[in-house]
Amino acid sequence: MIDKVKMLCEQYQEPRDTFKDNFSETPISFGRKKQRERIYSICDYATKNNPGDIIQIGCKDGELTKLFCEIAQKYDRTVTCIDPFITVNRTEKTSENYFKFLMNTAPYSDIVHLHMEETSSELSDALMQLVEYSFVYISGLNKYDVHANEIDLCSVKNHNSGIICLDNIRKDGKKKDKSMLDLYQDKLNQYSFGYYWNQGQREGYLLP
Ligand SMILES: C[S@@+](CC[C@H](N)C(=O)[O-])C[C@H]1O[C@@H](n2cnc3c(N)ncnc32)[C@H](O)[C@@H]1O
Secondary structure: OHHHHHHHHHHOOOOHHHOOOOHHHOOOOOOOOOHHHHHHHHHHHHHHHOOOEEEEEOOOOOHHHHHHHHHHHHOOOOEEEEOOOOOOOOOOOHHHHHHHHHHHHHHHOOOEEEEOOOOOOHHHHHHHHHOOEEEEEEOOOOOHHHHHHHHHHHHHHHOOOOEEEEOOOOOOOOOOOOHHHHHHHHHHHHHOOEEEOOOOOOOEEEEO
């Protein structure tokens, strides 16, 4: 599976000049170009080859959700979205994001379930454990403990199948550069996951 994911990611690679050999000098905006194409192709591959639904943690304006819905519809699955629609950044308007999310997902209202709470709430925890996933996309509150909990809960049902995509691997409050990569390493050890990431992409993949 790692070879297949690597091949799909390499089809949509960031141009070499947008990132540096030294990771700490790489601009924070790295890996955005063609990211949607990468995520789409890996989600499609995961959903085609594994049982279960798609979960998205952190949905913002629903642009990515729309793509997940397309895939879910193709394979007769559903998309579970968890997002409290809180302001994470002063330039973003929460109500605008929520409105855009509703507009983007309106054509798929029969297969989208939106749970409007943080992932650390009791009900979100229960929901994450209940859903069997083919693909999990994680991009909510970028903190080690929060993402560790999300990975643990989404792995309850099936850590032997499905793919987990962890976005924004450089952001983690004060400890910027390494902590999301540490998280990968810790979860690889804990669950014997496979793993694919390269310096040209801002998201990484945990594989069964
Ligand atoms: C940066 S945006 C994610 C955008 C996504 N990468 C995309 O391309 O569509 C972060 C989102 O996570 C949500 N969020 C923040 N904290 C969260 C939490 N604890 N649980 C779930 N979602 C959260 C915010 O409301 C916001 O919509």
